Amino acid sequence: MPALLGEAFSYVAYTFVYRAVASARGGPRPDFLTALRITVAGFGAFVVGSAAGDLAVDYWALRRMGQKGSEAAGQVLALNTAEWMVLGLGACGCAIAMLAGVGPHAPFGLELAWALAFPLCLPGALYFTAPSRRHLARDCGGKLRRAFAAGVRSVVILRSVMADRRGSLWIWLGGAFFWAAKLLTTWAALRAFGVSLGVAPLTVAYATGFAATTLPLPAGGVGGVDAARTYAVVLVGVPLGPAVLGTFAARIFSFWLPIVPAALAGRSLKRLQEDLPEVPQGADEPQAA
16 A cells, blocks of 8 residues: 555656746646646656656647747756756765665665765756856757757756746655655565665665666666666665565556556547647746757
C-alpha cells in the first residue's frame, strides 16, 4: 500500500511543478485537472521511450497550448532540470551526511561525487544565465551551438520561475514531494523483502540509479535500468538478493502500473487535444532569451 500511495502522490506533485514551469514568462496556465491529464499521459509514455517519451508528451502539450517550438523545448528541458535540481540537492545533502558518518556508507567515490555535484554545477548555471550572457541562449549556429543554447535557455526559464516567489515555492514543494513519493515507493518495495534503508543511503542509491533513466532507451530501458538501480542499491549495503527483488517490485509500481491510468487517459486523448488550445495564456513578460 505505501508503494501504491507513493506512486499516486508523485503524479499530483509533478503536476504542480509542470504548471509552474508551463506558465513561466507569460506561458499557458492550465488548470490542475488539465495538467494532471498531461502528467498521466506523460508517465504512460515513459514506457515507450524512457525519459524521452515523457518529455515528448510535455512538449506536445505545450505546443498545443500555443507555445513556440523553441520556447516549448526550453520549458520541457527546464522541467527536467527542475527535477534534477531538487533530487541533486537532496542527494548532495545526504552524501555529505554519509561522509560525516551518518548511517551506512557507500563507496567513498560515490559519496564524494554527489557531495560535489550540486556545488560545482550551481556556479556555472548562474554564470551562463546571468542577464549579460543570456544571448548564449539564442537558437542559432550549428548543431552543437544550438544544443548548448537549448540547455542555457532551459536554465534561464527555470531561473525566471525561481525568481517568482510563488513559482519557486511550487518548484521546491512539488519537487520535494515528488521525490519523497518516489523514495517511499522504493523504500516500501525493499522493505517487503526485509530491507529497511535510511533516508541518506536510500536517496543516494535512488539518485544514482535514476541517472540511468535519462537514457532514451526503448521500453523504458527495461533490463539495463533495472541492473543499474540494483547495483546502486547494492553499493549502499543491501544484499544482492533483496536488491534484485526490491528493484523488481519498485519497477512494477513505477513503470508497469502507470500503463493502466495511461491507457484510460488515452481514451480521452482526443478530448485533451481539443481542450489544450483553449488554455488561457499568462500576461506577457519580457523574454531575455
